Amino acid sequence: MPLLPALQAWWKEELRSPLPRTTLLRRSALCLLVLAPLMALQVQRRGQTISQEQQGQRDDTLAIMEAGLAVAGRASFDWGHWDKTYAFAQGRNPRFVSHDLWKGAVFEDGTVLILLRPDRSVALVHTAPTFQRPDFPDLIRCAQDNVGRITDTDTPLRLACREGDALYLGAATLVSNSDSTAPANSGTLVMLSPLLKQEYSQRIRNRLSTLQRDLVFLPDEGSASSPQLELIEPRIHSSGGRLLGLPRPDLLPLVTRSLLGDLPLLLAIPGLVLALRMVTQLERRRQRVRRLEVERRATQTIRSTCHALDQVFETALPDRGRADSRRILGRLSGASRSTDATGHRPSQRLEHLSERFQHVLQTASELALFDALTQLPNRRYFIEQLTETTRHHGEQQQWFAVLFIDIDKFKVINDTFGHAVGDGVLVSVCQRLRRVLRAGDFLARYGGDELAVIMDFADSSTADPEDLSTQARERAQAMVDSLSEPVRIGEQAINVSLSIGISLVDPAEQDVGLMMQRSDQAMYQAKRSRDSRIVGLDVLERTPQLGNYQLFNDLMAAIRHQQLQVVFQPIRDRTGELHGAEALARWHHPQQGWIAPTLFLDLAEQHRQMPKLGHELLCLSLDGFQQLQQRYPTLRLYLNLTPSQLLCAGLAASLLEQLQCRGLHPRQLTLELTEHSILEPDATVKQNLTQLRQAGARLALDDFGTGYSSLMLLKTLQPEVVKIDKSFTQAIHSDSGAVHIISLVAELGTRMGVQLVGEGIEDPATLNQLRDLGVPLFQGNALGRPTSLDAWLTGDQRRPTT
Numbered sequence: 035m036p037l038l039p040a041l042q043a044w045w046k047e048e049l050r051s052p053l054p055r056t057t058l059l060r061r062s063a064l065c066l067l068v069l070a071p072l073m074a075l076q077v078q079r080r081g082q083t084i085s086q087e088q089q090g091q092r093d094d095t096l097a098i099m100e101a102g103l104a105v106a107g108r109a110s111f112d113w114g115h116w117d118k119t120y121a122f123a124q125g126r127n128p129r130f131v132s133h134d135l136w137k138g139a140v141f142e143d144g145t146v147l148i149l150l151r152p153d154r155s156v157a158l159v160h161t162a163p164t165f166q167r168p169d170f171p172d173l174i175r176c177a178q179d180n181v182g183r184i185t186d187t188d189t190p191l192r193l194a195c196r197e198g199d200a201l202y203l204g205a206a207t208l209v210s211n212s213d214s215t216a217p218a219n220s221g222t223l224v225m226l227s228p229l230l231k232q233e234y235s236q237r238i239r240n241r242l243s244t245l246q247r248d249l250v251f252l253p254d255e256g257s258a259s260s261p262q263l264e265l266i267e268p269r270i271h272s273s274g275g276r277l278l279g280l281p282r283p284d285l286l287p288l289v290t291r292s293l294l295g296d297l298p299l300l301l302a303i304p305g306l307v308l309a310l311r312m313v314t315q316l317e318r319r320r321q322r323v324r325r326l327e328v329e330r331r332a333t334q335t336i337r338s339t340c341h342a343l344d345q346v347f348e349t350a351l352p353d354r355g356r357a358d359s360r361r362i363l364g365r366l367s368g369a370s371r372s373t374d375a376t377g378h379r380p381s382q383r384l385e386h387l388s389e390r391f392q393h394v395l396q397t398a399s400e401l402a403l404f405d406a407l408t409q410l411p412n413r414r415y416f417i418e419q420l421t422e423t424t425r426h427h428g429e430q431q432q433w434f435a436v437l438f439i440d441i442d443k444f445k446v447i448n449d450t451f452g453h454a455v456g457d458g459v460l461v462s463v464c465q466r467l468r469r470v471l472r473a474g475d476f477l478a479r480y481g482g483d484e485l486a487v488i489m490d491f492a493d494s495s496t497a498d499p500e501d502l503s504t505q506a507r508e509r510a511q512a513m514v515d516s517l518s519e520p521v522r523i524g525e526q527a528i529n530v531s532l533s534i535g536i537s538l539v540d541p542a543e544q545d546v547g548l549m550m551q552r553s554d555q556a557m558y559q560a561k562r563s564r565d566s567r568i569v570g571l572d573v574l575e576r577t578p579q580l581g582n583y584q585l586f587n588d589l590m591a592a593i594r595h596q597q598l599q600v601v602f603q604p605i606r607d608r609t610g611e612l613h614g615a616e617a618l619a620r621w622h623h624p625q626q627g628w629i630a631p632t633l634f635l636d637l638a639e640q641h642r643q644m645p646k647l648g649h650e651l652l653c654l655s656l657d658g659f660q661q662l663q664q665r666y667p668t669l670r671l672y673l674n675l676t677p678s679q680l681l682c683a684g685l686a687a688s689l690l691e692q693l694q695c696r697g698l699h700p701r702q703l704t705l706e707l708t709e710h711s712i713l714e715p716d717a718t719v720k721q722n723l724t725q726l727r728q729a730g731a732r733l734a735l736d737d738f739g740t741g742y743s744s745l746m747l748l749k750t751l752q753p754e755v756v757k758i759d760k761s762f763t764q765a766i767h768s769d770s771g772a773v774h775i776i777s778l779v780a781e782l783g784t785r786m787g788v789q790l791v792g793e794g795i796e797d798p799a800t801l802n803q804l805r806d807l808g809v810p811l812f813q814g815n816a817l818g819r820p821t822s823l824d825a826w827l828t829g830d831q832r833r834p835t836t
């Protein structure tokens with residue numbers, strides 16, 4: 035309906051049945067009584083939140099400033115109590131500036147050292163050449179003004195001084211020897227560092243800039259905190275006897291701006307109420323018009339019938355008129371008492387017709403809602419039942435579970451024994467499941483070899499989700515156990531197993547599609563699992579993004595439009611020389627930004643699209659490596675292969691063909707495999723690895739040490755390379771056990787002729803310790819972050835940049 039006619043119809047309906055004045059006033063007062071306390075609570079809560087956020091940000095920024103003051107205090111004490119500084123202040127160390135100060139790395143961030151004689155004259159001003167100025171008059175004056183405040187040689191005086199627009203923080207201490215036994219009359223040493231340092235990140239610099247603008251220098255030491263200002267404790271001194279302080283935050287403007295941001299929402303609430311009122315009134319008007327139309331048609335029918343009766347009774351042919359009159363009157367008044375030729379009354383015929391109609395309806399209902407083979411409810415019936423269960427349990431605040439069941443290898447059973455045997459297996463499985471289910475459970479055939487169950491916990495004595503999840507797993511295990519004996523179809527005895535996914539449903543949840551999606555996802559994980567045929571994905575374990583089908587669609591579009599990227603992270607030897615590069619997948623989503631590789635790789639695995647994604651990443655990696663070979667001829671490519679890729683029969687042939695097309699040799703390739711990829715025995719996996727190894731490619735066991743079968747794989751796979759997981763390399767500073775394990779693995783690798791790579795190297799100390807333990811190759815951000823192909827081609831990766 036167009037907007038203007040709809041508004042006109044609504045206004046007419048309002049004029050037709052307006053609200054009484056007393057009702058309108060009563061409802062308005064009720065709304066005010068409800069909204070006023072809510073608004074007051076909202077204002078109070080918003081003020082507390084903003085106050086906590088402001089105080090938290092200020093505390094964090096002050097903590098950074100206090101850390102800088104602490105560092106400056108330690109530096110001033112160390113330099114002021116150095117024997118060489120003391121000797122220079124006594125006039126006995128002429129090489130102090132040229133030999134000692136110029137070696138100090140502390141001045142590279144702009145730190146200024148000021149040495150004052152006992153008479154407060156300047157003996158020395160020093161900083162790094164990059165920050166050198168003709169003089170620092172404001173800093174010197176600030177230092178001179180506070181010399182007399184130092185009372186203890188062991189406690190530096192905290193200072194805050196300005197030089198132009200820049201703020202410097204530091205400390206002053208009396209010059210003495212290293213053990214503080216010399217008389218403290220040789221001068222004063224002041225160390226001042228800029229508040230805004232280049233080494234800080236942009237976020238920290240912005241916060242410190244805001245703090246610098248807010249800082250206030252109080253006029254004298256007698257100033258105390260006020261409702262508008264507060265001193266920074268412990269006190270920080272400045273020139274002219276001033277102290278450093280901060281204004282107290284004014285929360286009223288912030289709260290006001292925040293509430294003004296909610297104004298459109300507040301205005302939308304009356305608009306929504308008005309829209310609902312309009313929709314209700316229009317629906318009421320539509321129903322009244324429809325009722326009037328029905329009444330009009332009924333009235334016309336009655337009038338036409340009466341007219342026909344009048345014509346019969348008033349006809350000019352009396353014989354025909356009397357016959358028609360008797361016939362019509364008989365139908366109107368005595369039909370229920372008359373009988374037909376078979377001796378049945380019309381009422382009996384009508385009853386018989388009603389029974390036949392009910393039978394037809396029942397047959398149609400069974401055809402529409404039940405599966406003809408298993409006599410179980412079908413998918414449509416299951417969705418309707420799940421919707422009703424969701425509504426009912428939501429009202430009763432009761433938990434329930436949705437189970438998704440898949441018959442393992444059912445296609446193989448059909449292909450081996452025929453579809454007739456497969457149908458018999460399906461029927462037998464359904465019969466066994468019926469026997470173990472409880473009265474309140476609902477079993478349906480969802481489609482093909484997939485079954486679904488709505489599990490009810492009405493008879494459970496607990497409402498704790500963890501206990502209910504345990505009960506659901508136990509009852510699912512009973513389903514699995516019901517098939518411990520083979521299914522007999524004729525003379526065939528067929529072993530059948532199930533994979534079951536469980537989704538525990540919160541009473542407040544209403545999204546039926548999401549429930550089925552989670553249980554299907556759990557069932558898929560059960561089919562992939564080595565050690566469990568039952569996987570529960572309850573409310574405590576959900577990963578919403580893995581159930582995001584829109585994100586999966588976007589991933590497929592990214593593959594089609596070639597929007598995926600590959601970056602390369604260097605692998606270096608003990609001398610820091612470049613040995614190889616690992617290809618790593620990246621995806622930048624147009625709206626969500628960078629998506630974690632583990633997320634979109636798991637999405638592809640879940641929707642069985644990993645071969646397509648793997649092929650795209652393989653081509654990107656080889657294209658990039660082909661260009662890298664021209665600049666780094668000895669470089670090796672480390673390429674990751676997923677379990678799904680290894681299960682593809684044509685993987686080896688396709689990979690070798692891609693290498694040949696680009697003029698690359700398999701000897702330049704190292705294939706990284708995880709334990710999960712190769713632990714399950716599979717002929718296709720073995721054939722792919724054998725072909726690639728015979729062609730010259732090397733195999734690397736990735737994330738070594740994280741699985742329980744890592745040592746067994748060293749024997750069965752016999753890889754040329756083993757990559758030590760970062761959970762071990764990053765723990766060597768705090769865990770002696772990790773050190774022993776890496777040492778044993780290094781010795782084992784040497785004896786077996788296996789090349790070791792230490793992953794996750796984040797600092798030089800870890801690199802040096804791994805090098806001492808005998809690890810020959812290294813990978814991590816300390817040796818080079820993952821960078822794009824352009825960065826590799828335009829830069830020089832032969833030596834570490836960090």
